[in-house]
Structures are given as structure tokens and as C-alpha cells.
Amino acid sequence: MFTDEALDSVEIESLWRKSQQAAQESRGCQTRAVHITEAEVQTVSTSSSWTQTEEPQHQDTEQLLQQNQDDPDPPGLKDFLQRVEDSVIRELVRNARSHAFDGFQVNWEEHNNRVSCLHCLQHPSAQERGLHVTSVSWSCTGSVIACAYGRIDEGDWSTENSYVCTWNLNRQSLNPNQADLVIDVPTTVTALCCHPNQPALIAGGLYTGEVVVWDTSQTQDPVLVQTGMSADSHREPVYQVSWVPLQKKGEFGVLSASSRGQVLLWTVDSDQNAFVLNAAYAFVRQQVPHSSSFKVRGSSTVGVTSLALSPWDSDTFLVGSEGGLLLRCSFSAQTPAAVPSEGQSVTPRAPAVFSFRPRRGPVHSIHCSPFHRNLFVSTGTDGLAHLHSLLQVDPLLSLRVSDSYVFQVQWSPTRPLVFAAATGQGEVQIFDLGRRSLRPAATIEEGGAGHAATCLSFNHQNPRQLAVGKTNGTVAVWQLSTELTEQNPRESSQLEQIANQVAE
Amino acid sequence: MDSLSLCLRSFTVIGRGLLPIGAEVEETLKRIQGQKGVQGIIIVNSEGIPIKTTLDNASTMQYAGLLHQLVMKARSTVRDIDPQNDLTFMRVRSKKNEIMIAPDKDYFLIVIQNPSD
Numbered sequence: 001m002f003t004d005e006a007l008d009s010v011e012i013e014s015l016w017r018k019s020q021q022a023a024q025e026s027r028g029c030q031t032r033a034v035h036i037t038e039a040e041v042q043t044v045s046t047s048s049s050w051t052q053t054e055e056p057q058h059q060d061t062e063q064l065l066q067q068n069q070d071d072p073d074p075p076g077l078k079d080f081l082q083r084v085e086d087s088v089i090r091e092l093v094r095n096a097r098s099h100a101f102d103g104f105q106v107n108w109e110e111h112n113n114r115v116s117c118l119h120c121l122q123h124p125s126a127q128e129r130g131l132h133v134t135s136v137s138w139s140c141t142g143s144v145i146a147c148a149y150g151r152i153d154e155g156d157w158s159t160e161n162s163y164v165c166t167w168n169l170n171r172q173s174l175n176p177n178q179a180d181l182v183i184d185v186p187t188t189v190t191a192l193c194c195h196p197n198q199p200a201l202i203a204g205g206l207y208t209g210e211v212v213v214w215d216t217s218q219t220q221d222p223v224l225v226q227t228g229m230s231a232d233s234h235r236e237p238v239y240q241v242s243w244v245p246l247q248k249k250g251e252f253g254v255l256s257a258s259s260r261g262q263v264l265l266w267t268v269d270s271d272q273n274a275f276v277l278n279a280a281y282a283f284v285r286q287q288v289p290h291s292s293s294f295k296v297r298g299s300s301t302v303g304v305t306s307l308a309l310s311p312w313d314s315d316t317f318l319v320g321s322e323g324g325l326l327l328r329c330s331f332s333a334q335t336p337a338a339v340p341s342e343g344q345s346v347t348p349r350a351p352a353v354f355s356f357r358p359r360r361g362p363v364h365s366i367h368c369s370p371f372h373r374n375l376f377v378s379t380g381t382d383g384l385a386h387l388h389s390l391l392q393v394d395p396l397l398s399l400r401v402s403d404s405y406v407f408q409v410q411w412s413p414t415r416p417l418v419f420a421a422a423t424g425q426g427e428v429q430i431f432d433l434g435r436r437s438l439r440p441a442a443t444i445e446e447g448g449a450g451h452a453a454t455c456l457s458f459n460h461q462n463p464r465q466l467a468v469g470k471t472n473g474t475v476a477v478w479q480l481s482t483e484l485t486e487q488n489p490r491e492s493s494q495l496e497q498i499a500n501q502v503a504e
Numbered sequence: 505m506d507s508l509s510l511c512l513r514s515f516t517v518i519g520r521g522l523l524p525i526g527a528e529v530e531e532t533l534k535r536i537q538g539q540k541g542v543q544g545i546i547i548v549n550s551e552g553i554p555i556k557t558t559l560d561n562a563s564t565m566q567y568a569g570l571l572h573q574l575v576m577k578a579r580s581t582v583r584d585i586d587p588q589n590d591l592t593f594m595r596v597r598s599k600k601n602e603i604m605i606a607p608d609k610d611y612f613l614i615v616i617q618n619p620s621d
Contacts, residue, residue: 074555076610077547081532084606084613087593089539091604095619096540101597489600489620 055249112482115444118465119477121176123149123165126473131162133469135192135455139199142461143170144180146202147475150188152407152454161186164204166216169477183214183222191241195252203254205238211256211266211275225268225275232277232344234258240307245314246278253278259303259322262348263329281329282337282348283319288327289355308366312373316390319352320363326356326378328390357394359386365408371416371492372499379406385421385431389499396501399438401429407454414463414485416495422453428468430484434494442484444468446476533558536615543601546614548572555611567603571614575607 131149138145149162165179191205200217201224210233215224227233236259243252244265253267254275261283266275283302303322310316319327329351337348361381369375374390383402386395401409404424412418417433418441432441444466451472459465464485466478533545537558544559544567552572557564579591594605606613 074549077555078529080608080611081529081547081613084608085532085536088536088604088606088613088615091593091595092536092539092542092615092617095602095604095617098619106599 109482112479115442115481115484116479117446117476118479119167119169119174119176120446121145121147121165121167121179121475121477122473123147123163123179123182124177126163126165129160131473132471133454133473133475134188134190136457136467136469136475137192137194137202138457138459138461138467139166139194139202140196140461141199142459142465144168144194144199145457145459145467145475145477146192146194147469148189148192148204149473150190150207152452152471159187162188164189164192164202164214166202181216181222183216185212188237190237190239191256193241193243193254195243197250197252203241203243205241205256205258207237209234209236209238209258211238211241211254211264213254213268225273227266227275232264232280232346234260234262234264236260236303239305242307242309244309255307255309255317257304257307257319259305261302261304261321263304263307263317263319263351265331277344277346279331280344280346280348281333281351282339283321283327283352284338284350287335287338287350288325288352305362306364306366306378308368308376310368310373310376310390311370312368317351318366318368318376318378320366320378320380322362324359324361324363324380326358326363326366326388327352328354328356354390355393356388359384364406365410367410367419369411369416369495370413371411372495375495375499377409377411377419379409379421381405383423385409385419387433387498392502396498397433399431401431401440402427405452407452408456410456410458412463412485413458413460415487416491417498418484420456420458420466422456422468424452426451426453426470428453428456428466428478430480432484433498434488434491442481444478446470529556539617541618541620543616543618545616548612548614550610559616567614567616571603571605572612575605575612579607 126149132152133147134150134152135148136145144166146164146166148164162185164183164185166181167174168180185204185206188207189204190207193203195201195203200215202214202216204212204214206212210227210229212226213224214222216222218224234256238256238258240257242255244255246253246267253265255263255265257263263281264277265279267278269276283304285302288302302325304319305322306320308318310318315331317329317331319329321327330353331351333349333351333353335350337350339348359380359382363378363380366376366378369377375387376390377385377387379385379401383400383404383406385399385401385406387397388395401421402423402425407422407424409419409421412420418430420428420430422428426445428444429440430442430444435441451470453468453470455469457467459467464480466480467475468478469475533556536542536545545557546554546559546564546567547556548554548568548571552568554564554568559567575591575594578594582589582591591607594607596603601616601618604615604617
């Protein structure tokens with residue numbers, strides 16, 4: 001019936017595992033070796049340099065134009081010239097022959113035939129004391145006029161204080177009786193000059209021989225620098241101060257002349273706020289060059305009463321003396337002056353190079369023409385105005401200005417042939433050398449004769465304005481007529497002709 | 505006589521051809537300068553840079569800069585009024601002298617003349 005049976009086992013292989021394993025693969029990779037090297041560097045020597053741009057004015061004038069003959073002309077230039085040459089020459093010839101514009105004049109500005117007084121400025125406290133106006137100067141902007149008060153007829157040492165007043169003429173609130181700025185000065189001011197670039201600076205010379213620069217922008221204490229009473233400074237009244245351009249562009253020094261025969265050049269040292277004497281020139285009679293036609297007589301000191309700088313030649317300046325000498329001097333003269341040494345820091349030199357015919361009486365004013373490099377005009381107490389050429393000893397022309405002293409003369413800044421002179425009789429005579437007659441072209445007289453006109457100044461920014469200071473303490477600003485201020489086309493050539501005359 | 509003048513004419517034609525290129529420009533300028541009253545000549549290129557002049561550097565730079573702008577303004581004025589029109593010649597007469605400008609595509613010729621000299 002039941003028996004044991006042993007059966008074989010049946011194996012079933014796993015298909016699942018095989019299919020998984022069949023999909024498996026493995027791979028490996030390795031990058032090649034990376035090459036590395038190291039190196040070090042160390043500087044053994046160093047150098048540094050820096051550059052600085054120059055001022056823009058230089059670049060314009062130094063730009064060279066290609067005028068080299070060897071360089072080929074730019075393309076098309078020859079053809080262009082061939083095209084236009086004929087028509088241009090035709091026009092030039094026709095223009096030279098044409099009478100179309102003869103006598104044709106255009107009036108751009110209103111033609112003004114009259115000379116009128118714009119303002120009459122006075123300082124009441126100066127007038128009460130009877131002070132005279134000793135010097136007027138316009139600022140570089142042309143709107144401010146500075147006046148110095150003092151006395152011109154003082155003989156002895158004066159200790160009364162005086163003033164320097166400025167008025168701004170372009171302000172609405174101009175009050176002719178009240179100055180915009182009044183600077184009190186301990187002594188009489190004998191000379192004044194405004195800075196040519198900076199409107200706030202005014203240089204002045206005092207009766208005590210000091211030279212001061214005032215800074216009108218400082219309200220506290222306007223005195224910027226002052227020469228003290230040192231061995232370097234003048235001992236006699238300073239009759240003229242001028243701003244002089246120095247070697248370094250843009251810097252100015254102050255040149256002062258005193259009646260002791262000294263002309264000193266000061267520079268402003270802004271660190272110490274003091275004047276530093278840059279150069280000194282002294283005049284001694286023996287060192288004045290004189291030609292054989294006239295002898296110089298008188299005392300040995302040459303008191304300098306007037307000074308003029310030449311706008312054409314920065315090395316030349318002209319000097320007029322108490323004894324009537326007129327000298328042309330050079331800043332770069334090297335001969336030492338024959339004056340006893342007084343412990344000055346700079347050795348004085350003798351600058352006189354050429355001597356013109358001396359006058360009878362002190363020379364009060366010299367002015368170089370702004371239109372011709374060789375001409376200058378000078379006046380003095382003899383009442384004549386002499387027109388000189390720098391190249392000749394004798395004057396080219398002598399004009400009788402007035403019967404009394406002539407205190408100042410100045411060329412007009414716009415008309416080459418016109419100059420104005422302030423006389424002791426109170427009139428200002430304006431001469432026009434283009435006219436045939438020797439009489440003045442215009443006479444400005446403000447009522448009340450008897451008060452001398454001591455100083456005058458043209459306004460360079462607005463050339464129709466002329467300021468005149470008088471001994472009654474008033475400064476009058478005049479507006480000149482168009483005739484006296486507008487240049488004619490032929491004036492420069494007429495001036496050239498006058499300058500080329502040979503004095504008889 | 506005819507043959508003589510014929511000879512002369514041909515000679516000058518040949519003569520001109522032999523001149524180096526730069527000298528022809530100088531000759532032209534000399535001819536213009538020799539006219540009555542001419543004070544100076546400047547040739548300016550289309551950018552306003554002077555390339556030839558008979559005046560000093562400073563005056564040349566001044567004239568070139570100012571006149572270039574003036575000519576451009578004049579030309580645009582003429583063309584604005586009538587686009588088919590164009591500037592051919594310009595003369596500026598002043599109290600002291602007269603400036604004549606001949607404009608072109610690439611250059612301007614500026615001549616300053618004082619007719620009353």
C-alpha cells in the first residue's frame with residue numbers, strides 16, 4: 001500500500017539576478033600627471049619719474065605748422081589751388097581798384113560828440129582837512145577807482161594821517177560822497193597803483209618812504225605787507241610805485257622810486273607776510289651816461305620823481321629826475337652803483353643806459369606809448385610835453401600844454417595819437433597828434449579854476465572813462481567823446497611816421 | 505613771329521611740367537601774395553587746421569579757428585534758405601582790411617587784403 005518515495009529536487013535558476021548582473025560594467029580612468037614649476041623674482045634697482053602739464057597758453061603758440069618743403073603736400077591741395085586761384089586773384093584785383101567803399105562808415109556805437117562828467121567823487125573828511133588827491137588808479141576790472149589823499153605842496157616832514165578811498169562805479173548804490181572803502185594811512189600817500197590781475201590788491205608809496213600793499217578783500221586789517229623802516233627801505237618820499245611782471249609767469253613785484261635816487265624792486269613773500277628786496281638800483285650823477293652835447297650839472301644825487309615801464313620790453317624802464325634828467329635804464333644792468341654801502345641786503349646797481357636831453361625842472365611824469373615801442377611822452381614843471389623816441393637824444397615834438405606845471409601825462413589806451421595831460425591850472429588838455437595844429441583837441445575844465453589837476457588815469461577796460469583828481473579833494477570821472485576814443489584806420493601808420501622822424 | 509610765340513608757349517608748358525610738385529603750390533601762393541595790398545594767406549583744411557600760411561603762428565591759429573566757424577555758419581545759412589544753393593565765396597570787410605575766403609570740399613583759402621594800401 002503506502003511506500004516511501006524520494007523525488008529529485010528541481011532547480012530553477014533565477015533569471016532575475018542574471019539580468020541584473022548582465023547590465024553591470026565597471027571602468028576606471030586616471031589623468032596624466034600635471035607639470036608644476038616654481039620660480040622667484042626680486043627687483044634690484046628702482047627709478048621713478050613724474051610729469052607736469054604746462055600752462056595752456058604755451059601749447060597754442062608752440063604748435064608747429066608743417067611747412068617742411070620736403071614733405072609732400074596734402075593730396076588735392078594743388079588741384080584745389082588751381083581751381084580757386086583765378087577767381088581769388090580776380091577778386092583781389094577788383095577790390096584794389098574798387099571805389100565802392102570810399103568814405104563808407106558804419107556806426108556800431110552811438111556817436112557821442114560831447115565830453116561829460118559822469119561822477120564827482122569826494123571824501124568829506126578829507127575835504128574838511130583840505131587834503132589834495134595825489135594819485136588815482138583804476139582796478140584791473142575797470143569798475144573800481146582808488147584814490148589817495150595827501151598833500152603835494154608839503155615841504156617838510158608831515159605827520160598827518162590821510163586816506164585811500166575806493167569807489168565801485170558800477171554799483172547801483174554809488175554814493176559820490178561816501179567811499180565804498182576807506183583805508184586810514186598814518187602818513188601822506190604819494191603814489192598808488194592797482195594790481196594788473198588781482199582786483200583786491202593796491203600798492204602804495206608813502207611820504208615816509210614806506211611801500212605798502214593793501215588787500216581790500218580783508219576787512220579786518222587791509223595792510224597785507226609793508227616795508228618797515230629797515231636798512232633796505234627808502235628814506236625819502238616814494239613818488240611812484242608800479243607792479244612789474246617778474247621772471248616767473250604770473251608773479252608780480254613792486255617797483256618803487258624815491259627822491260633819494262633809489263629804485264627798489266620788492267617781491268611779496270607770502271610766508272612771512274613781508275617784502276623781500278629783490279633788486280636795488282641807485283642813481284649817482286657820475287654814473288649817468290651823458291653825451292657830449294650837453295653837460296649835466298647839479299648835486300650828485302639824482303632824485304627820482306617819475307618812473308615808467310615799457311610794455312614792449314620787459315628789461316627797459318624810464319626814469320625822470322628832480323633835476324630834469326630823463327634816463328633809459330635796464331633791469332639787468334650789472335655795474336654796481338657808486339653809493340656808500342648802508343647795510344642793504346642787495347647791492348645797488350647803476351641801471352642808467354642812455355640819457356635824453358635834460359629838461360628845465362623836475363620831470364613829473366613819463367608814459368610809454370602802448371602802440372609804438374619807441375615812443376614815450378614826458379612832462380614836467382616847464383609846462384611842455386615832449387614826445388621822445390627811445391633811440392634819439394632830442395625830443396621829436398614839443399607841445400606847449402599849459403603855462404604852469406604839468407603833473408601827469410598818459411597815452412590813450414585806444415587811440416595811438418592821443419594823450420591827456422593834467423595841468424596845474426586845473427584843466428586837462430587832450431592832444432591829438434593827427435591834427436595839424438598844435439593846440440589841444442579838447443580841454444576838460446571843471447569850474448573853479450585855481451585847483452590844480454594833479455593826476456589822471458584812463459580806464460583800460462572802458463576806455464571812454466577818464467578819472468582826474470584835483471587839489472580840492474575831488475575826483476571827477478569823465479566820459480570822453482567818440483572822436484577821442486575811436487581809432488582811425490590810418491592812425492598806426494601815422495604814429496609810425498612820427499616815430500621815424502629824425503629830430504632836428 | 506607766330507612760330508616764335510608758338511615756341512615760347514610750348515616752352516612754358518614744358519617748363520611747368522618739370523617743376524616738382526611742392527613748388528607749384530608755392531608759386532601759386534607767391535602769385536596771390538604779389539597782388540596789391542595782400543597782407544597774408546592761410547590755407548586751412550576741412551577740420552580747421554592751417555596747413556600753409558604766410559603769417560606768424562599765433563595770428564594764423566586765431567584766424568583759422570575763427571574763420572572756419574564763420575564759413576561753416578555762412579554755408580549752412582545759404583543752404584537753409586535754399587538747399588540747392590551753396591556758398592561759393594565769402595568776403596568780410598572791416599574798417600582796417602578785407603578778408604576773402606574761397607571754400608571748397610577739402611580746403612579753404614583765406615586771403616587778407618588791405619585795399620587802400
